[in-house]
Every structure is written in structure tokens, then in C-alpha cells.
Amino acid sequence: MYEPWMNSISPFVRAARMTESFSLAGEWIDHDHVYTYIEQGEAEFFLSGVKYLVQEGDIVLMHPFMSHIIRSTSKQPLIQYIFHFDLYYEEERSLLKNTSATHSERPDLADREMKLASIRPISHLQLADRIEWKKRFALMHKEFQEQRGGSSLITKSICLELLHLFFKNQSEDQDQEGNMTKGWAFIEKSIRYIHECYADPQLNNVAISRHVGVSTNHLSHLFKSKLGITLHKYVTHIRIEQSQKRIMEGTHNLTRIAEEVGFSSIHLFSRSFKAAVGITPSKYAAMKSRVE
Incomplete structure (x- = not known):
């Protein structure tokens, strides 16, 4: 061309x-x-x-x-x-x-x-x-x-x-040529909603599917089959990603960060963070400090 x-x-x-x-x-x-x-x-x-x-x-x-x-x-x-x-x-x-x-x-x-x-x-x-x-x-x-x-x-x-x-x-x-992914409109609408509402600890599969307008089972199936990740894990992924950004900024403590990204407790945040990143949030923060 x-x-x-x-x-x-x-x-x-x-x-x-x-x-x-x-x-x-x-x-x-x-x-x-x-x-x-x-x-x-x-x-x-x-x-x-x-x-x-x-x-x-x-x-x-x-x-x-x-x-x-x-x-x-x-x-x-x-x-x-x-x-x-x-x-x-x-x-x-x-x-x-x-x-x-x-x-x-x-x-x-x-x-x-x-x-x-x-x-x-x-x-x-x-x-x-x-x-x-x-x-x-x-x-x-x-x-x-x-x-x-x-x-x-x-x-x-x-x-x-x-x-x-x-x-x-x-x-x-x-x-x-690629083909339009079946059900993409539902996936994209879900992703937008998750990015807007991840800070809400009440955000879950049911709330997301209700917003999108499809059944929870169908939406979960779309995420798993098209993106290779469960809907719940995607929400957790976005929350962990946002928490990492806040830790790198270094302006808030871990308890406040956990609240800001939608975790109901510091204990759930720490457990989820370690499962996703491989180390605890406190160790991640310490590594960030040493780099600086």
C-alpha cells in the first residue's frame, strides 16, 4: 500500500x-x-x-x-x-x-x-x-x-x-485476516466497567454481568474462552496492577492502597498480591525504595 x-x-x-x-x-x-x-x-x-x-x-x-x-x-x-x-x-x-x-x-x-x-x-x-x-x-x-x-x-x-x-x-x-471475536461487545463493555469500578469492593461477577446485560455464566464463559482468564481473575489483575502503580508512587501506605483498589481487607490484599506478583506488597515496596 x-x-x-x-x-x-x-x-x-x-x-x-x-x-x-x-x-x-x-x-x-x-x-x-x-x-x-x-x-x-x-x-x-x-x-x-x-x-x-x-x-x-x-x-x-x-x-x-x-x-x-x-x-x-x-x-x-x-x-x-x-x-x-x-x-x-x-x-x-x-x-x-x-x-x-x-x-x-x-x-x-x-x-x-x-x-x-x-x-x-x-x-x-x-x-x-x-x-x-x-x-x-x-x-x-x-x-x-x-x-x-x-x-x-x-x-x-x-x-x-x-x-x-x-x-x-x-x-x-x-x-x-482476523475475524471479529464472538461476544466481543460484552467483553469490551465488561472491561470498561471494571476499569471504572475496580475500587468498589462490591464489584463481582454478578454486578458486572448485570451491567453488561448477560448471564453471569455466559460472561464468565466468554472471558475464559476468548481471553484465557476468568472474569474474577481479571478483576483481581486490574486491582493488583493499580496497586503496583500506587506503591511505585510512594504517596500512601499499604492499608490505604488496599482500600483504594477495592480490596475489603489488608489481609486479602496481601494474599492476592503475593499470589499474582510472587512477593508481598511490603517486600515490593521495599524493593522499590532500594531502586530509588
Whole structure:
């Protein structure tokens, strides 16, 4: 896919990072484009309800405000190289440091920023291109971290190169297209509700299914069969994730954090945290302090 309008793009790279994970990490929505390269592992990507199976060498390119959930499906950790960018530089948007957004935050974007919304979001790199891709990303990451004079021009040029590699390696085989995940509307509505209400200790499977408008058994089945995690464990996962963020901020004690994220007691919080993270919240906090 090469279109005349592509000659005018001038990307602005907002963030570049590498991540490693073993399990489902919730739902993300970003206000900019997200370009992800899979260095290791396999995963299911749910992109606005469409499921794609990705593996080493695959690229996923997501347009602004595309909701996405990732679930690792291999024993190896999932290693991703990720960068965020706008297709065109705008001074006001360049000041945005955070990349995440919410379902309610959908400001009007210029039509030109949504030019890639209709593309197939998956591409598979050939081996030679993988080597070149990683070289270019390493330089982008270095420039982004150091923020030297002229770094923005270098990251812009590398972004263009990596976009070229994405389109160059796109398959024309339409049989590989993902299919809409059955029951996705219920799953997505549940996830939104959980993110809004995780702090309520009364939030449970029954309350969630009542809000969504389906039976508790059906909703539980959808989560387990489509996302590979029970509804209850997903709620716990979000609460633990939120507690880790608060512990890292270091502004509240563990008892208050437990209350803020929806646990009915500090004892339940500690037990759930250790089961999920492998260490107690107090040890996690101590490790955070030593790092600082």
C-alpha cells in the first residue's frame, strides 16, 4: 500500500520502549499510533474486537484510539519493541507526554491522522528485514533516550524507514485476516466497567454481568474462552496492577492502597498480591525504595 498522500507525512515520535511480559495486561487505548514489533514469543492481539495471532517477526500497527488487549500464548516471555507517533507534526500535540487515553477521551483528530485506520494492522518481516529493523529501532531508542539536538529529526527519519518496512512486508493474502471475536461487545463493555469500578469492593461477577446485560455464566464463559482468564481473575489483575502503580508512587501506605483498589481487607490484599506478583506488597515496596 503506497498512496500519494504518504509523500507528505512528517512523523513525530512521542515514545520508544521495550517491554517483556508473561500474561494478559489489560486493555490499552492510545491517542496516537502505536507500532509494535514482536521480538520473542507468541500472543493473541484483540484489536477493536478482531483477534490476530502474532509471533516473532510480526509487526502490529494500531491507529489512534484503537482499543487493544494482548494475551501471551507461549511459555516464553513476550518481548515487544514499541514506539508511538503522530503521522504529522503539530506543535500542540507534540507537548503531550502521556500516550494513553480512555474511551471517553476521543477529541476530534484531523482526518490526516486517521489515514491508516483502514489498513490491515499486521505485517510479517522477512529475516533480513528483521535485522535491519532492529538496528534502526536501536538507534531510534537511543536518540529518544538521549534527546540530543537534532534527535527529533533522526527519530522522524527512522519512523519513516520502519513504516516502509511494515508496508513492504504486508501480505496480500486476505485469508489471513482476523475475524471479529464472538461476544466481543460484552467483553469490551465488561472491561470498561471494571476499569471504572475496580475500587468498589462490591464489584463481582454478578454486578458486572448485570451491567453488561448477560448471564453471569455466559460472561464468565466468554472471558475464559476468548481471553484465557476468568472474569474474577481479571478483576483481581486490574486491582493488583493499580496497586503496583500506587506503591511505585510512594504517596500512601499499604492499608490505604488496599482500600483504594477495592480490596475489603489488608489481609486479602496481601494474599492476592503475593499470589499474582510472587512477593508481598511490603517486600515490593521495599524493593522499590532500594531502586530509588
